[in-house]
Amino acid sequence: MKCEKEPYEAVIGLEIHARLATNTKLFCGDYNRFGDTPNSLISEISLAHPGTLPFLNKKAVSFAVKMGIACHCDITDTTYFARKNYFYPDLPKGYQVTQHISPICKNGYVPIRIENEIKDIFLNRIHLEEDAGKSLHDLDDKFSCLDFNRAGTPLIEIVTEPVLHSAEEAYQFLSEIRRLVKWLDICDGNMEEGSLRCDANISIRPKGSKKLGVKVEVKNLNSLRFVKKAIQVEINRLIELAKKNQQIIQETRSYDATSNTTFPMRDKESADDYRYFPEPDLPPVKINEGFFSDLKKSMPELPSQKEKRYCNEYKLPLLDAERLCAEKQVACYFDEAVKYSTNYKALANLITGPLMQYLHEQKSDFSNPVLPANKLEEIVQLIDENKINFSIAASKLLPFLMTHQNEDVLVAATREGWLQINDTDELEKWIQMVLDRMPDKVKQYQQGKKGLIGLMMGEVKKISKGKADPVITIKLLEEKLTKSN
Amino acid sequence: MEVNEALVEKLSRLSALSFTKEEKMHIQDDLQKMILFVEKLNELNTDGVEPQLHITDAENVFRDDIAGKMISNEAALENAPNPMPPYFTATKAIQKPVPEN
Numbered sequence: 009m010k011c012e013k014e015p016y017e018a019v020i021g022l023e024i025h026a027r028l029a030t031n032t033k034l035f036c037g038d039y040n041r042f043g044d045t046p047n048s049l050i051s052e053i054s055l056a057h058p059g060t061l062p063f064l065n066k067k068a069v070s071f072a073v074k075m076g077i078a079c080h081c082d083i084t085d086t087t088y089f090a091r092k093n094y095f096y097p098d099l100p101k102g103y104q105v106t107q108h109i110s111p112i113c114k115n116g117y118v119p120i121r122i123e124n125e126i127k128d129i130f131l132n133r134i135h136l137e138e139d140a141g142k143s144l145h146d147l148d149d150k151f152s153c154l155d156f157n158r159a160g161t162p163l164i165e166i167v168t169e170p171v172l173h174s175a176e177e178a179y180q181f182l183s184e185i186r187r188l189v190k191w192l193d194i195c196d197g198n199m200e201e202g203s204l205r206c207d208a209n210i211s212i213r214p215k216g217s218k219k220l221g222v223k224v225e226v227k228n229l230n231s232l233r234f235v236k237k238a239i240q241v242e243i244n245r246l247i248e249l250a251k252k253n254q255q256i257i258q259e260t261r262s263y264d265a266t267s268n269t270t271f272p273m274r275d276k277e278s279a280d281d282y283r284y285f286p287e288p289d290l291p292p293v294k295i296n297e298g299f300f301s302d303l304k305k306s307m308p309e310l311p312s313q314k315e316k317r318y319c320n321e322y323k324l325p326l327l328d329a330e331r332l333c334a335e336k337q338v339a340c341y342f343d344e345a346v347k348y349s350t351n352y353k354a355l356a357n358l359i360t361g362p363l364m365q366y367l368h369e370q371k372s373d374f375s376n377p378v379l380p381a382n383k384l385e386e387i388v389q390l391i392d393e394n395k396i397n398f399s400i401a402a403s404k405l406l407p408f409l410m411t412h413q414n415e416d417v418l419v420a421a422t423r424e425g426w427l428q429i430n431d432t433d434e435l436e437k438w439i440q441m442v443l444d445r446m447p448d449k450v451k452q453y454q455q456g457k458k459g460l461i462g463l464m465m466g467e468v469k470k471i472s473k474g475k476a477d478p479v480i481t482i483k484l485l486e487e488k489l490t491k492s493n
Numbered sequence: 494m495e496v497n498e499a500l501v502e503k504l505s506r507l508s509a510l511s512f513t514k515e516e517k518m519h520i521q522d523d524l525q526k527m528i529l530f531v532e533k534l535n536e537l538n539t540d541g542v543e544p545q546l547h548i549t550d551a552e553n554v555f556r557d558d559i560a561g562k563m564i565s566n567e568a569a570l571e572n573a574p575n576p577m578p579p580y581f582t583a584t585k586a587i588q589k590p591v592p593e594n
Contacts, residue, residue, distance in 0.1 A: 030558050037561020046579045047570070051563045066555035088546045095509040097583035110546075145585060153580035281507060291551035 016250060018243045019220060020172040021132075021209040024185055025163045026195040027139065027202070028071045034138045034162035035062030035105065035290075042201045046155035054160040056100035061289050068162040069112070069293060071194040072136045073303050075164055076113030078188050078310055079131055086294050087112045089136075089287040098141035098154055106137035106165075108284045112293070118188070119312055120180040129181050130169045139163050164194075170209065170220060175240040182206055182235055191311055191336045199231050206230075208239050211256075212246045221246075222256045226270055228263055238263035242270050314339050322352035331360040337374035338364075341381065348385035355388055362402035366410060379409055386417035390427075400426050400474045430477040435468075435484055438476060442467040443488065453489055461485060494532065496525040 033040050036053035053060045076083050090108035113134035119126050141159035143152045166185060172178045186204055189195035196203050206229045211221035226242050229235040242261070249256050261270040309317075311333040318329035332342045338359065345355045363384075367373055387405060390396040395418075396405065404426050409415060421427050429435060442464055443450055453460045464485055468476050501521045505512055512520065570576040 032558050032560050037556070037559060038563050039560055045566070047566050047581065048579070049563060050566075050569055051561070055564075055569060063556045064554065065558050067558035069555070086552075093507075095507065143583075144580070147580070148577065148582070150585065151575060151577070151582035152585050153577060153582055155580060281503070283507075286546040288547070291549060291554050292547055294552050296553075 015215055016212045016247050017215045017217075018173055018239075018246075019170045019211050019213060020174075020178050020239060021170040022166075022168045022172065022178060022181060023207045023209070024166040024182065025139075025205045026075075026166065026185070026189050026197075027204070028068050028162040028164060029193065029195050029203075030065055030067045030071065030162055032065060033160040034065050034068050034136070035160055038157075038160065040161045041157070042198075042203070044157055046153075046157060049157040050159070054100070054156055056102075062105060062287075064290060064293070065162060068136060069295075070299075070303055071162075071192075072112045072134060072164050073295060073300065074192050074194060074307065075166070075189065076116065076134055077304060077307055078192060079113070079116040079118050079134065079166075081113035081116030081131065081134060083295055083300060084110055084112055084114060086110065086292050087136075088292050089290045090284045091287050092282045092284055094282055096140070096143075097152055098143045098156075098159070100141070100156065100159060104138060104140060105287055105290070107135035111135035112295075118181065118184055120177065120184050122177055122180060127177070129177075130171050132167045132169050134164050134166050137163050137165060170211075175236045175243065178208060178239050179232060179236040183232060186232070187311055187334065191308065202230065206235050208235070208242075210239060210242050210246065212243065212250060222258050224256070224258065224270075225260045226263055227260060227273065234263060234265055237265075237268060238270060241268055245270065308336070311336070311339070318342075318352075318356075322346070322356075324352055324356055328353070328356040328360060331364075332356060335374065341374055341378060344381040345384050348382045349388050351388050351392055354391060355384065357398070358384060358387065358402070358406070362406050366407055379406070380413065383409055383413070383417055390417065390421060394430070394477055394479060395427050396421055397428055397474050397478065425475075427475070428477040429472060429475045430480050432480065432484065435472075435476055435481055436488075438468050438471050439464075439481070439485055439488055441471060450489065461489070494528050496521050496528060500524075 027040075028034075030040050032038060033054060036051050038051050038054050039049045041049060053062065073083055087107060087110045089105050091103040092106050092108070093103040095102060111133040114132075116131040116134070117128040118131065119128050121127075139158050139161045141154055141156040143154055145152050147153045168181070172181060182204075186197045186199075189204070190197040198204065208226045208229060209223045210226060211223040213219060213221045224242060224246065226238055229238050241263070246256055260273045262273045263270050315326070315329040315333045318324045318332060319326055324332075331338075333339045342355065342359055345359070346352060349355055363378065367378065387396075387401050387409075390405075391398055391401055404424070405417070405421055408420060408424065409417065412420065445467070446464070449460050449463065453464075461482070465478070465482055468481050468485070469478070498517070498521065501512075501517050501524070505517075566579050570578055570581065573581050575582045
């Protein structure tokens with residue numbers, strides 16, 4: 009990476025907003041949904057009509073605490089809401105209800121894997137807040153159009169300490185947060201729809217320095233890929249400025265994906281004076297022992313813990329464990345499958361290879377019912393017993409069973425002619441055909457080029473359409489080549 | 494705390510309101526009086542007193558995550574100035590920024 013050779017080090021802090029997957033908004037019973045007709049999910053409360061009062065959604069509080077537990081945070085005993093005052097058309101009340109001095113979760117960390125090392129990314133806080141409405145500036149020349157369906161929907165904001173040092177680290181961290189919120193079922197993680205949004209505070213400093221440089225905030229990072237690109241581009245820009253001895257000014261910039269550059273946002277409101285004060289309309293929230301322990305009990309095994317367990321308990325390579333734990337449904341399916349078979353590696357191979365590929369091709373995923381796990385075990389057993397080869401199992405048997413779930417695995421494989429041939433007569437016929445085709449190769453083999461047996465084996469496989477039992481075939485091949493010498 | 498012209502200027506900008514010179518002078522005077530009134534509290538020693546963030550004893554006032562009564566788009570836009578159904582409108586707050594270079 010470029011900055012490795014540089015005398016400068018990048019320092020990055022992320023602010024990630026995750027829209028909580030509650031049924032209704034944070035302070036009123038309007039539906040919390042994306043994509044409805046503009047201004048159809050609204051009420052007097054989300055429009056800030058006079059005389060209305062907010063009423064806190066308990067589920068949003070539990071979701072925030074769950075995320076806090078997953079991120080090893082300190083959960084605040086008594087947490088208050090605050091008003092953040094600013095003036096913008098998509099903010100009907102003229103203030104956003106958020107948390108200021110008593111965020112619901114403090115501190116904590118999230119481990120990420122960077123170049124095969126685990127690095128704990130420390131958090132400053134996770135707090136609850138409401139989202140603003142949406143402004144559409146392009147629909148009319150004179151006016152901005154406003155949609156308040158999003159106004160008041162519940163968000164958690166996850167704020168890291170300035171502890172990330174490259175675009176790659178930021179990318180890995182955001183990916184891990186996305187995996188966690190989806191894993192906990194508290195947010196759908198959809199960045200295109202804005203369910204997960206990321207702003208980055210970026211500065212550079214001479215390597216080895218402890219002092220933070222002037223920071224630039226980059227906004228509008230609405231895909232994982234853009235987060236990585238935008239941060240890299242901004243780091244490069246800052247380093248170029250520093251090299252030319254030009255001043256870095258504190259500002260908010262936006263990322264333009266088309267030109268892969270960042271540009272300053274002309275934001276008249278950038279005077280950061282939000283005049284926070286305690287929200288008088290919302291009484292404090294006490295996270296008492298019962299509430300907390302119920303949530304703690306409801307926590308699933310986290311993906312990083314699962315990965316570790318797969319590696320230790322099932323001796324799976326890390327890459328397999330990571331692929332299985334990329335999504336909760338996949339891991340759950342694997343957990344189901346291991347009840348039937350102890351050939352963990354073969355199960356992992358089938359799931360992360362052909363099964364994922366099949367579902368991908370069908371534009372489906374593991375959230376829909378897939379092959380019953382005991383059928384998967386039967387396939388593994390056929391492979392183990394050398395009755396079918398892996399590629400036929402993967403390319404023929406598995407897809408067949410997906411659409412014929414009631415079929416007996418062995419019966420189906422036999423009937424369709426996918427089982428391996430271990431009948432020596434048949435195998436010898438194929439071997440002879442191959443040897444007849446390549447007399448020069450046979451000679452070379454006999455003169456010592458033993459590696460050529462692989463080539464011949466491949467030819468037999470081809471002729472047999474993958475059905476020749478490899479163990480018996482290779483034995484017969486060797487015998488034949490030695491005999492005819 | 495002194496309420497001066499610059500502070501009034503800043504407050505009017507933050508609240509997106511504009512005032513005439515006379516109004517500003519009047520506001521400055523008014524605000525100064527209010528602040529002086531509240532500053533009386535500074536005479537009390539509050540060492541060791543926990544800041545009070547909420548005045549009632551109520552806590553954990555929750556609702557369940559169940560949909561409530563919403564209002565129709567027509568009703569919502571009824572009193573709105575310059576509606577462009579289904580949208581509310583407001584004077585453009587920002588121009589689309591132009592990328593550098």
